[in-house]
Amino acid sequence: MKSLGSIRRDFAPWSDPQAKPYIRFENVTKRFGDFTAVNNLSLSIYEREFFALLGASGCGKSTLLRMLAGFEEPTSGKILLDGQDLRGIPPYRRPVNMMFQSYALFPHMSVEKNIAFGLKQEGMSKADIDRRVAEMLKLVKLERFASRKPHQLSGGQRQRVALARSVAKRPKVLLLDEPLGALDKKLREETQFELMDLQQELGLTFVVVTHDQEEAMTMADRIAIMDKGEVMQVATPAEIYEAPNSRFVAGFVGNVNLFEGSVAERTENSARITGGSGAQILVENAGEAAKGNDVAFAIRPEKIRISSRKPQDAVNALEGEVYDIAYLGDMTVYYVKLDDGQIVRASMLNAARIVDDPLTWSDRAWISFRPDAGVVLTR
Numbered sequence: 001m002k003s004l005g006s007i008r009r010d011f012a013p014w015s016d017p018q019a020k021p022y023i024r025f026e027n028v029t030k031r032f033g034d035f036t037a038v039n040n041l042s043l044s045i046y047e048r049e050f051f052a053l054l055g056a057s058g059c060g061k062s063t064l065l066r067m068l069a070g071f072e073e074p075t076s077g078k079i080l081l082d083g084q085d086l087r088g089i090p091p092y093r094r095p096v097n098m099m100f101q102s103y104a105l106f107p108h109m110s111v112e113k114n115i116a117f118g119l120k121q122e123g124m125s126k127a128d129i130d131r132r133v134a135e136m137l138k139l140v141k142l143e144r145f146a147s148r149k150p151h152q153l154s155g156g157q158r159q160r161v162a163l164a165r166s167v168a169k170r171p172k173v174l175l176l177d178e179p180l181g182a183l184d185k186k187l188r189e190e191t192q193f194e195l196m197d198l199q200q201e202l203g204l205t206f207v208v209v210t211h212d213q214e215e216a217m218t219m220a221d222r223i224a225i226m227d228k229g230e231v232m233q234v235a236t237p238a239e240i241y242e243a244p245n246s247r248f249v250a251g252f253v254g255n256v257n258l259f260e261g262s263v264a265e266r267t268e269n270s271a272r273i274t275g276g277s278g279a280q281i282l283v284e285n286a287g288e289a290a291k292g293n294d295v296a297f298a299i300r301p302e303k304i305r306i307s308s309r310k311p312q313d314a315v316n317a318l319e320g321e322v323y324d325i326a327y328l329g330d331m332t333v334y335y336v337k338l339d340d341g342q343i344v345r346a347s348m349l350n351a352a353r354i355v356d357d358p359l360t361w362s363d364r365a366w367i368s369f370r371p372d373a374g375v376v377l378t379r
Helices: 061-069 111-121 126-139 155-168 185-202 213-219 237-242 247-252
Strands: 023-032 035-045 050-054 076-081 096-099 173-177 205-210 222-227 230-235 257-266 271-275 280-283 294-299 305-307 316-327 331-338 343-349 364-369 375-377
Touching: 023 061, 035 061, 035 230, 050 061, 050 213, 061 076, 061 096, 061 173, 061 205, 096 155, 111 126, 111 155, 126 155, 126 185, 155 185, 185 213, 205 213, 213 237, 222 237, 222 247, 230 237, 230 247, 247 257, 247 294, 247 375, 257 280, 305 343, 316 343, 331 364
Parallel strands: 050 205, 050 222, 096 173, 173 205
Antiparallel strands: 023 035, 023 076, 222 230, 257 271, 257 294, 271 280, 294 375, 305 364, 316 331, 316 364, 331 343
């Protein structure tokens, strides 16, 4: 079995034409005066999915989340949850809960009282509240901190209290707006996996808004890349990375090299692309590109080999000069200035501690790559 990237779990309802979306945005537009925050957007999210809305500031992702939560109403279009139109339903009557970046914990309340607050508002009995709070404390591993106030906790612990409070009411959907933004890098990485495990254990649908690519790639089953109020691509993390559908998506997620040119020859699966300087690139993932089309060949840095001599077995090889080097510990990144002036980024895993005849600044070097190492983009 071959797969485009690693598969984390056997969960892909979006691939089943019979599966019904749990959350559905239908031609949703949201305007604030003359500014269009969300533009005629349609999107499907499935039950038990961990879904990420990823994009730069101002792309409309938080507005989309706020409309789902009920804090904003669409200017036009419909939002459906489990088949029910949410228009006109206030936030407190929607089967969703939202966890904010600031966590919004009550500073004068203990951890257990913070978690119990929403349950008391719903009129749950004291015995049931005590049982649910104990269950939530165990779930987020904070039993020992039940009587502490928020200021007595670390950032990661406060984040878990906010999460426990959000899921205590057993919402159908949990909305997370930049949930890990306040944490340091190491703690953020650890918490990503905790969130994934928690989502699996609870069986809830999670929708997370983030501008952090690594966060979305780590946690989400699928990602929607957004720009200027529109969805540019919806796919699994591996598909987004290995098969972007446009120059924008390829450049937004991870690092990429784009070779611009036109299709000189086209067969059923492969194509030969000629660049402006006359350089020839043979590719196998040519998609819908037709002969004569102006295209870009997108290839990730780790798919490129770099060497001091031209590899004899290389189908695609270009010569240049080492322009810059970044040693990152686990890998070394080389910037090679090709003879036509384009700078190409190539990364090599530092699998060995000692390197024989290493490349350095101003050395002549060859970059090479397989025909199936990248994709052809027509837009």
